[in-house]
Amino acid sequence: MMGKPVILLSSVTYAMKGRDLLLRQGLRAYVERIPPSNTSGCGYGLYVPRGAEEAQRILSENGIKILGRLEQETAL
Numbered sequence: 001m002m003g004k005p006v007i008l009l010s011s012v013t014y015a016m017k018g019r020d021l022l023l024r025q026g027l028r029a030y031v032e033r034i035p036p037s038n039t040s041g042c043g044y045g046l047y048v049p050r051g052a053e054e055a056q057r058i059l060s061e062n063g064i065k066i067l068g069r070l071e072q073e074t075a076l
Contacts, residue, residue, distance in 0.1 A: 003070075003071025003072050003073050004047055004049070004071065004072050005047070005048055005052035005069060005070075005071060006032055006034065006045040006046065006047050006069065006070050006071075006072050007045050007046045007048060007052065007055060007056055007059065007066055007068075007069050008034065008044075008045045008066065008067040008068045008069060008070065009044055009045055009046065009059075009064065009065070009066065009067060010065055010067060011044060012031065012044045014044075014064050014065070015031045015032075015044040015045060015046055016031060017064060018046050018059050018064050019031055019046055021058065021059065021062055021064070022046070022048065022055050022058060022059070025058055027048060027050070027051050027054065027055050027058070028048070028049055028050070029046045029047065029048050029055060030046065030047045030048075031044060031045075031046060032044070032045050032046065032047045032072075034070075034072075045070075046059075047072075052069065056069065
């Protein structure tokens with residue numbers, strides 16, 4: 001089973017800014033609520049169905065701090 005890539009961000013505000021930025025670059029992204037943990041902070045991230053590596057690069061280059069990335073399990 002393959003998980004869906006979720007890029008962890010520090011706030012819902014950054015998640016929304018990141019989503020809009022990626023959409024302008026032609027990448028689909030969806031704001032996701034992540035269960036809070038030590039690594040995910042407030043618990044928001046971006047699910048990027050295709051091109052997660054490129055999305056991380058674009059976010060970083062535009063000053064959006066990435067806390068990490070996880071593969072969320074998908075329900076079949």
